[in-house]
Amino acid sequence: MDITTYVDNIQKTVDTTLDGYLQPKADIPKILIEAMRYSVFAADKRFRSILSIASCQTIGGKIEEILPVACAVELINTSFFIFDDLPSIENNDYRKGKLSNHKVFGEDIAIAAGNCLLAYAFELVINDYDKENFKSKIALRLLQEISKATGITGMVSGQVVEMTSRDKEMDKYVLQYIHNHRTSALIVASVKAGAIVAEATVNELETLIDYAKNIAFAVQMIEDYLDADGDKNKLSKAAEGDIQMRKKTYYSVYGREKASKMAHEKIFLAKSYLNSLKTPDLLFQLADFIITYRIE
Amino acid sequence: MDITTYVDNIQKTVDTTLDGYLQPKADIPKILIEAMRYSVFAADKRFRSILSIASCQTIGGKIEEILPVACAVELINTSFFIFDDLPSIENNDYRKGKLSNHKVFGEDIAIAAGNCLLAYAFELVINDYDKENFKSKIALRLLQEISKATGITGMVSGQVVEMTSRDKEMDKYVLQYIHNHRTSALIVASVKAGAIVAEATVNELETLIDYAKNIAFAVQMIEDYLDADGDKNKLSKAAEGDIQMRKKTYYSVYGREKASKMAHEKIFLAKSYLNSLKTPDLLFQLADFIITYRIE
Numbered sequence: 001m002d003i004t005t006y007v008d009n010i011q012k013t014v015d016t017t018l019d020g021y022l023q024p025k026a027d028i029p030k031i032l033i034e035a036m037r038y039s040v041f042a043a044d045k046r047f048r049s050i051l052s053i054a055s056c057q058t059i060g061g062k063i064e065e066i067l068p069v070a071c072a073v074e075l076i077n078t079s080f081f082i083f084d085d086l087p088s089i090e091n092n093d094y095r096k097g098k099l100s101n102h103k104v105f106g107e108d109i110a111i112a113a114g115n116c117l118l119a120y121a122f123e124l125v126i127n128d129y130d131k132e133n134f135k136s137k138i139a140l141r142l143l144q145e146i147s148k149a150t151g152i153t154g155m156v157s158g159q160v161v162e163m164t165s166r167d168k169e170m171d172k173y174v175l176q177y178i179h180n181h182r183t184s185a186l187i188v189a190s191v192k193a194g195a196i197v198a199e200a201t202v203n204e205l206e207t208l209i210d211y212a213k214n215i216a217f218a219v220q221m222i223e224d225y226l227d228a229d230g231d232k233n234k235l236s237k238a239a240e241g242d243i244q245m246r247k248k249t250y251y252s253v254y255g256r257e258k259a260s261k262m263a264h265e266k267i268f269l270a271k272s273y274l275n276s277l278k279t280p281d282l283l284f285q286l287a288d289f290i291i292t293y294r295i296e
Numbered sequence: 297m298d299i300t301t302y303v304d305n306i307q308k309t310v311d312t313t314l315d316g317y318l319q320p321k322a323d324i325p326k327i328l329i330e331a332m333r334y335s336v337f338a339a340d341k342r343f344r345s346i347l348s349i350a351s352c353q354t355i356g357g358k359i360e361e362i363l364p365v366a367c368a369v370e371l372i373n374t375s376f377f378i379f380d381d382l383p384s385i386e387n388n389d390y391r392k393g394k395l396s397n398h399k400v401f402g403e404d405i406a407i408a409a410g411n412c413l414l415a416y417a418f419e420l421v422i423n424d425y426d427k428e429n430f431k432s433k434i435a436l437r438l439l440q441e442i443s444k445a446t447g448i449t450g451m452v453s454g455q456v457v458e459m460t461s462r463d464k465e466m467d468k469y470v471l472q473y474i475h476n477h478r479t480s481a482l483i484v485a486s487v488k489a490g491a492i493v494a495e496a497t498v499n500e501l502e503t504l505i506d507y508a509k510n511i512a513f514a515v516q517m518i519e520d521y522l523d524a525d526g527d528k529n530k531l532s533k534a535a536e537g538d539i540q541m542r543k544k545t546y547y548s549v550y551g552r553e554k555a556s557k558m559a560h561e562k563i564f565l566a567k568s569y570l571n572s573l574k575t576p577d578l579l580f581q582l583a584d585f586i587i588t589y590r591i592e
Contacts, residue, residue, distance in 0.1 A: 027449075027453075028448055028449070028453050029453055029456040029457050029460065031456065031460060032448070032452065032453060032456045083407055083408075083411065086403075086404075086407065088402070088403030088404045088407065089404045089407065106384070107382075107384030108382075108384045108385045108459045109456065109459065111379055111382065111384065111385065111407070112379075112452050112455055112456045112459065114411075115379065115410075115411070115414065115447075115452055116447050116448055116452040116453075118411065118414055118415060118447075119414060119443060119446045119447030119448070119452060120447045120448050122418045122439070122443050122447075123440075123443035123444065123446075123447050123448070126436060126439045126440050126443050127440065127443075129436065135432075136431075136432030136433045136435070136436050137432045139432070139436060140422060140425065140432050140435060140436070143418070143422045143439070144419075144422050144423065147415060147418050147419035147422050147423075148419065150415045150419075151411075151412050151414075151415030151416045151418075151419050152324055152328070152412055152415070152416050152419070153323075153324070156328065156408050156411055156412040156415060157323075157324050157325055157328060157412075159408055160325040160327065160328045160405065160408045161325055163404045163405065163408065164325065164327060
């Protein structure tokens, strides 16, 4: 199977699973499900869940074992987009060419939907792994990875530094902090989770973390680059927004050419770590896919 | 030990533990910790955590075993208060006589703090129970209880129905839904978690759920009653807010006298369930304490 077909198949599997998790139910407010679905199914390449699943499969695990975590990661990612777009944060009217959540459902519902996606991400992992035949200890480790990446030591802290650094001078270290927390943490956690569920050795886990950190860097730079260059109907509104809000991006700090070069270097570096794995092929191809197809 | 001393001691233990969880750290934005601490340590009687701990002790468990969950529940509760107070939701400038979180830290930081408290609640339970000597299966059950009470089947849904029913006619069933989801779910989960950690029998668990549901009803009615009667410097701003926003409360639907009578009846009923327990004394006294001292 070529990598494009693989990616297509995984995207479909993840979307179908997410669709199952987000079905309307009699005792849940209809608008809450609608608001969650609206942002979860806005154009997204499922980059984080693909990496998580590919990592699991590379170590010999099955897709069913990691699928709930992969979906949880997508819900968490969506939750942060909803919050980021709010008027008091980045004030984006559009995200990936669609009206942002609060523009469609109102700020109160958007906040509830963001909140709910975060809580539901944990809930579905907890529920899906609470089975007799699954090792509870592994389930707790998976939860630990995604919770560390999300909260006080992860995405929220990255978001807060982003908020508080907007009107200050550009600073590489601040940019690095924001990237590590806001973007990289969840990508690394996704890859780690895939490895943990497949019971990777310590060496395999270390290899995959190195791979993930470099991939995350490349993804962030590509996203910044696309955002800055982007047509707001096709991509996000961040291009315009970033300049207005003086948001720190790799693009704004390093410039387009250097950011693009760095992304290619990081992808090269990510691949170089894979040599120690028995079956590195999938992750190798995925790295090339990212730089070529500009996923996410 | 009399019940007032017991409650005092538990409040102090919970506050000390929360203080430990919320210490500043070099790599976490200072303002994020400050914003979380501000609302977590705003006047609160720690009602939910006291019930959780008392439930655990009644079944023969130790306070250390339930303390992380008890603290997590307080963080979740605080998170919802921060969100509720936001301009786009209830627009409260004050909460329990203090400026609301967004009035002090700004809306963006308040949203991040609310978000972070929710994620951190899960994280600290996951971390604290990820120990060799603790049963992972029990940890997952605890997480299941608090996640169910928080998200799509719990508090968020209650919050959304509250948002969407504001400008509609009063309706007992809507009020009941809001109460069950927004308030009762977390109180019942707190009590259940205490019982689960102490490895309660099925009968004990059922008894405690019945107790908790009635206690939750009473607490909600007392809160509504206090809010509606309240001096906004001493209590919450909800008194004024509720009328402006036409928020559904037991007070507004049933009136003061009937709401108070119902609260007393529920406390009576809660106590009646306790007879089947070996050592019902603590929970019995706690029920009386609530109605007398109007804990929240």
